[in-house]
Amino acid sequence: MQTGTLSTMPNGSRSHSVGDPSRGRIRLLVVDDHPAVRRGLQQLLEDQLDFHVTAVCATGESAVARAEREWIDVAIVDYHLGGRNGLWVSRKLKKLPRPPRVIIYSAYASDHLAVSCVVGGVDALLNKGGLGSELCDAIRAVAAGRRLLPRVPQPLAEMLRRRLDEIEQPIFGMLLAGISRVEIGRTLGLTTDELASREATMLRKLEALPGEVADPLRGQRRVDVERPIPQRLAPASAPFNESTPYA
Numbered sequence: 001m002q003t004g005t006l007s008t009m010p011n012g013s014r015s016h017s018v019g020d021p022s023r024g025r026i027r028l029l030v031v032d033d034h035p036a037v038r039r040g041l042q043q044l045l046e047d048q049l050d051f052h053v054t055a056v057c058a059t060g061e062s063a064v065a066r067a068e069r070e071w072i073d074v075a076i077v078d079y080h081l082g083g084r085n086g087l088w089v090s091r092k093l094k095k096l097p098r099p100p101r102v103i104i105y106s107a108y109a110s111d112h113l114a115v116s117c118v119v120g121g122v123d124a125l126l127n128k129g130g131l132g133s134e135l136c137d138a139i140r141a142v143a144a145g146r147r148l149l150p151r152v153p154q155p156l157a158e159m160l161r162r163r164l165d166e167i168e169q170p171i172f173g174m175l176l177a178g179i180s181r182v183e184i185g186r187t188l189g190l191t192t193d194e195l196a197s198r199e200a201t202m203l204r205k206l207e208a209l210p211g212e213v214a215d216p217l218r219g220q221r222r223v224d225v226e227r228p229i230p231q232r233l234a235p236a237s238a239p240f241n242e243s244t245p246y247a
Contacts, residue, residue: 025049025050025051025052026050026051026052026073026074026139026140026143027052027054027070027071027072027073027074028045028051028052028053028054028072028073028074028075028076028139029054029055029056029057029063029066029067029070029072029074029075029076029077029100030042030045030053030055030056030057030075030076031056031057031058031059031060031063031075031076031077031078031081031086031089032058032077032078032081032105033058033059033078033080033081033082034078035058037078037128038056038058041056041076042056044132044135044136045076045136045139048136050140051136051139054066054070054071054072055067055070055072058081059081059082059083059084060077060081060083060084060085060086060088060089060092061083061084063075063077063089063093064089064092064093067093067096067100068096071098072093072100073100073101073143074100074101074102074103074139074142074143075089075090075093075100075101075102075103076103076105076135076139077089077090077102077103077104077105078104078105078106079104079105079106079108079109079113080106080108086104086106086122087104087116087117087120087122087203087207089102090102090104090117090120090121090122091120091121091199091200094121101123101124101142101143102121102122102123102124102142103122103123103124103125103126103135103138103139103142103148104117104122104124104125104126105126105128105135106125106126106127106128107127107128107129109125109126109127109128111150111152111153111156112156112160113125114149114150114152115152115156115157115160115176115206116203116206116207117149118149118152118175118176119172119175119199119202119203119206120199120203121199122149123142123146123147123148123149124138124141124142124147124148124149125148125149125150126138126148147178152176157176160172160206161173163205163206163208164202164205164206167188167198168198168201168202168205170188171184171188171195171198171199171202172202174187181195
């Protein structure tokens with residue numbers, strides 16, 4: 001696998017040398033802790049003429065380190081990585097000067113995980129049970145500025161909202177509604193750092209499975225938080241161009 005040569009511009013941004021094989025192609029970072037999955041994804045993606053696999057990593061920490069050195073357009077990240085999970089990786093990548101788009105590619109994709117992806121700044125959530133062509137299409141879509149996240153069922157959103165405090169609840173509602181973080185901060189009078197800190201706290205509460213936190217709906221009709229999401233996702237109607245940093 002070839003890796004393009006990077007040079008640093010006077011303003012500190014990264015550029016590619018003239019002989020860079022990735023020029024004109026979507027530069028990809030693959031992150032998965034299973035060797036066979038990494039090999040399979042790399043082969044699938046390298047067979048696409050418009051893709052260039054810039055880096056393949058087994059851990060979240062190594063992925064972030066590579067993204068700090070390499071120019072990445074789209075990161076395909078497994079959720080369960082053995083150490084830091086895919087949402088941690090996403091939030092770290094979104095802090096970079098030129099944050100890549102992030103696809104969480106998981107065998108455990110569910111409505112519950114979709115909620116955490118919205119709060120974690122993820123651009124797409126895909127089920128590993130889908131076709132390879134669906135992943136390729138999703139990469140092209142997010143590289144073009146689209147978001148591919150399933151609509152969260154209202155009963156689940158309400159159940160998870162009750163885990164949050166009175167400041168976090170409006171943030172949660174606006175994120176689910178697709179309101180930009182810039183607008184959320186302006187509306188609620190929060191700085192970028194304050195909003196990022198709130199989101200980190202929210203994720204810790206939202207990612208917990210039933211039984212790991214007090215259940216506000218105990219005794220009522222159960223909500224299936226682990227219902228698998230459909231393998232085919234309809235793209236969002238509007239481009240997603242926000243690049244607000246995350247903590």
